[in-house]
Amino acid sequence: MESEIRCFQHCKRDKNILCQTIPLVCPICRQDTLKTEMRIPPYLIDSPFIDASFTQCCVVIKPTIGSFLKDFTNQSDLHIGVTNSRGVVYEYDERGVTVGCQTWSDCLRVTVLDINSENSDFVKKWDQDLDLAAQESLWTAGKYTETSHNCYDFVMSFLNRLGLQATQRCLQDRRRFCEEMIVPVTARAGKFISLYRDIKRKGCVVQDVTV
Numbered sequence: 043m044e045s046e047i048r049c050f051q052h053c054k055r056d057k058n059i060l061c062q063t064i065p066l067v068c069p070i071c072r073q074d075t076l077k078t079e080m081r082i083p084p085y086l087i088d089s090p091f092i093d094a095s096f097t098q099c100c101v102v103i104k105p106t107i108g109s110f111l112k113d114f115t116n117q118s119d120l121h122i123g124v125t126n127s128r129g130v131v132y133e134y135d136e137r138g139v140t141v142g143c144q145t146w147s148d149c150l151r152v153t154v155l156d157i158n159s160e161n162s163d164f165v166k167k168w169d170q171d172l173d174l175a176a177q178e179s180l181w182t183a184g185k186y187t188e189t190s191h192n193c194y195d196f197v198m199s200f201l202n203r204l205g206l207q208a209t210q211r212c213l214q215d216r217r218r219f220c221e222e223m224i225v226p227v228t229a230r231a232g233k234f235i236s237l238y239r240d241i242k243r244k245g246c247v248v249q250d251v252t253v
């Protein structure tokens with residue numbers, strides 16, 4: 043996959059080598075990586091990105107324009123949606139509510155609900171309420187405004203309708219919602235993104251192992 047990053051150690055226990063394809067020579071000792079032993083063989087590092095279809099009852103985010111890996115900066119506008127229990131995305135923008143759009147293959151997820159066998163009734167309610175919200179006259183194309191009636195309002199209104207603001211106080215306020223739920227997730231992803239771009243530029247990156 044395009045966004046995969048591999049990590050291995052060749053000759054030094056305190057240096058990780060990060061890359062997309064294994065370099066022919068070790069960037070540290072310049073020995074042939076095929077003919078010499080690696081201290082730690084390559085493994086994939088966890089990517090923060092996920093295809094929304096693999097999520098359940100989550101908030102999902104992606105850049106309004108382009109992708110996280112290629113286009114995202116701290117100034118990028120983010121688009122936000124909600125998935126149902128089968129990973130179908132519900133989102134609101136100037137077209138009104140769209141259900142099941144396939145453009146969410148590299149998004150970030152914000153978990154607002156722990157899904158387990160004990161809350162299957164709540165999950166059912168989540169799906170039903172999401173379908174109701176999608177049909178509400180509040181979320182038509184004509185009512186969309188970029189600043190005060192947009193994708194965030196749709197998501198927060200839905201989560202509040204479910205009563206989640208009682209346990210997640212930050213849902214009462216859009217600024218707090220962004221600061222407490224969205225920014226920590228994008229900040230973590232930001233580290234992966236800068237590493238990815240560094241590797242794209244240099245081929246591989248050597249990092250000190252932090253204990």
Ligand SMILES: [Zn+2]
Binds near residue numbers: 070
């Ligand atoms: Zn080496």
